[in-house]
Amino acid sequence: MQLFLDTADLEEIHTGVEQWGVVSGVTTNPTLIAKAGQDHETQVKRICEIVGNVSAECVSEKKDDLIPEGRRIASWHENVIVKVPMTWDGLAAAKVLAGEGVRINVTLCFTVNQALLAATVGAYIVSPFVGRLDDINQDGIRLIRDIVAAYREQGVTTKVLSASLRNPIHVQDSALAGADIATMPFKVMESLVTHPLTDQGVSRFLADYERARAAGRPAAAGADAGAKPDLRSDHRKTQEPKAVEAPQGQAAAKA
Numbered sequence: 001m002q003l004f005l006d007t008a009d010l011e012e013i014h015t016g017v018e019q020w021g022v023v024s025g026v027t028t029n030p031t032l033i034a035k036a037g038q039d040h041e042t043q044v045k046r047i048c049e050i051v052g053n054v055s056a057e058c059v060s061e062k063k064d065d066l067i068p069e070g071r072r073i074a075s076w077h078e079n080v081i082v083k084v085p086m087t088w089d090g091l092a093a094a095k096v097l098a099g100e101g102v103r104i105n106v107t108l109c110f111t112v113n114q115a116l117l118a119a120t121v122g123a124y125i126v127s128p129f130v131g132r133l134d135d136i137n138q139d140g141i142r143l144i145r146d147i148v149a150a151y152r153e154q155g156v157t158t159k160v161l162s163a164s165l166r167n168p169i170h171v172q173d174s175a176l177a178g179a180d181i182a183t184m185p186f187k188v189m190e191s192l193v194t195h196p197l198t199d200q201g202v203s204r205f206l207a208d209y210e211r212a213r214a215a216g217r218p219a220a221a222g223a224d225a226g227a228k229p230d231l232r233s234d235h236r237k238t239q240e241p242k243a244v245e246a247p248q249g250q251a252a253a254k255a
């Protein structure tokens, strides 16, 4: 499962992509762009310079407006994935745009049938909203599991992007349910590495190392005598970035 950040904040994206090395995409929406305080085009282009797979949302409602808007957004950068809403107009526009080779993310998905429609028009990604279903006493993760099962059954290649994730349990459950991608706020991603026993273990290893050194015993095998080993297990330790998955062809539902 790929990890995306649900943000338009450049500092958060830099941290996730370059410092942590675990982020391979970003999802934005008009609310997040407004928070970033820049115009849509400028902010999306900046994000695209940092990471591939950047979902940028259309704000038009009618098919005839969505199509030129989608074309315009897609022209900003090759990393852009155009987000359209799960409406008949959105789906009709998605079909035209996908036919032109634009990668489409159909957003605001809340049922398996909606996900099947997104696949039928050739969406690259469908975005079911887990947290918003939980909010109204429905099972968001169950929806992810059901869409994944239906897509497998039908041989659909549209990616299932688990969205509206509010906590780390949503992330692990999305993986267990078979989601291809999970997008989450920065704070949720930051919490993924945390465990009190990890912190305790790092502190204990460092303390034992210092004690041994102070007592004049040789440093641990492989460690530079006198040098402190880098035992940090969290984001403070730079990791090699994982390869970003290359864009795939447009999805298609089984006829």
Ligand code: G3P
Binding pocket: 006, 027, 029, 129, 131, 132, 163, 164, 165, 166, 183
């Ligand atoms: O990825 C969708 C997200 O932006 C919506 O999240 O928490 O407002 O339901 P939320």
